[in-house]
Amino acid sequence: MARVLVTGGSSGIGRATVNRLVRAGHLVIATSRSKQEEVTNVEWYPLDLDKRESVEAFCGSPLWDHRVDVVFNNAGFGLTAPIESASETAIRTQFEANYFATMKITQKAMAHFREQGRGILMINTSIGGRMAFPYFGYYNATKHALEASYEALWYECLESNIRIKIIEPGFTQTRFATHGMRVSGETSPHHAQALSKLAHSMRTGTTATPPDEVAKTIVEALFDPRNRLRYNAGKYSGVLLLLRRVLPNRWFQRLVAKAVLGGKKSL
Numbered sequence: 001m002a003r004v005l006v007t008g009g010s011s012g013i014g015r016a017t018v019n020r021l022v023r024a025g026h027l028v029i030a031t032s033r034s035k036q037e038e039v040t041n042v043e044w045y046p047l048d049l050d051k052r053e054s055v056e057a058f059c060g061s062p063l064w065d066h067r068v069d070v071v072f073n074n075a076g077f078g079l080t081a082p083i084e085s086a087s088e089t090a091i092r093t094q095f096e097a098n099y100f101a102t103m104k105i106t107q108k109a110m111a112h113f114r115e116q117g118r119g120i121l122m123i124n125t126s127i128g129g130r131m132a133f134p135y136f137g138y139y140n141a142t143k144h145a146l147e148a149s150y151e152a153l154w155y156e157c158l159e160s161n162i163r164i165k166i167i168e169p170g171f172t173q174t175r176f177a178t179h180g181m182r183v184s185g186e187t188s189p190h191h192a193q194a195l196s197k198l199a200h201s202m203r204t205g206t207t208a209t210p211p212d213e214v215a216k217t218i219v220e221a222l223f224d225p226r227n228r229l230r231y232n233a234g235k236y237s238g239v240l241l242l243l244r245r246v247l248p249n250r251w252f253q254r255l256v257a258k259a260v261l262g263g264k265k266s267l
């Protein structure tokens, strides 16, 4: 039985992971910005990645006085905005939460694991950590930054009993596009269309995967004894990541443009 911390455990991928971990007999510490109903074997802690004082209080909280075997950095939100007109505040807020606050928790977990002599640390990036989509560029940039940091960390932990893992889900049927998303900048018809396509796909599951399927891969990856860095989860994620690797850039960009923007674009 492991003691597992899941940030953003109140909904979507995090919630499904919490449920699976509890069913497997683990003790879970989960975070949320709002008060959550009690669940057996789940201890809730407040954490708001937007607020530096909340992140600092979380890093100093009593949960770290005991063994923590696994940390799954999952909490995050998406900013949708044209690159050219997003406000500086919106961009900084996106980086503050998804990157800086998450890395602060990463450093706390690493210090804890070094002292303990072992641990498993996973970040939830996205396929958008390895490619970019129109109007999601700043969100994608935070996930690229996390990918780079965790890849570097993987090397830095080779001589230890600390395992570093990255999960790259494809589109998943969560509240991400409908509740969590923040919008900034001038909206154009293309932007509005990209947003409504995403929301539709997440509602209907045309291209999105139920969160429990993603959580199944996450739990398997967390306890995978191999020192493997990257895992993908959900339908199309493996295919998209493969196409990104093998297709010439121009072909891949054409594919994304057609899927997100539709119509005939001059490429």
Ligand SMILES: NC(=O)c1ccc[n+]([C@@H]2O[C@H](COP(=O)([O-])OP(=O)(O)OC[C@H]3O[C@@H](n4cnc5c(N)ncnc54)[C@H](OP(=O)(O)O)[C@@H]3O)[C@@H](O)[C@H]2O)c1
Pocket: 007, 008, 009, 010, 011, 012, 013, 014, 015, 031, 032, 033, 034, 047, 048, 049, 050, 074, 075, 076, 077, 078, 097, 124, 125, 126, 127, 168, 169, 170, 171, 172, 173, 174, 175, 176, 177, 179, 180
């Ligand atoms: N859905 C997708 O298609 C998809 C694909 C790839 C990767 N991801 C990643 O998966 C992770 C979880 O997203 P999801 O799809 O499960 O969305 P979700 O249903 O909106 O869940 C997001 C979770 O993160 C927490 N959260 C959001 N913003 C936060 C903030 N500023 N401070 C603290 N906690 C915050 C929420 O907790 P509270 O609201 O209770 O505080 C919630 O538990 C994110 O990192 C996202 O980038 C999602």
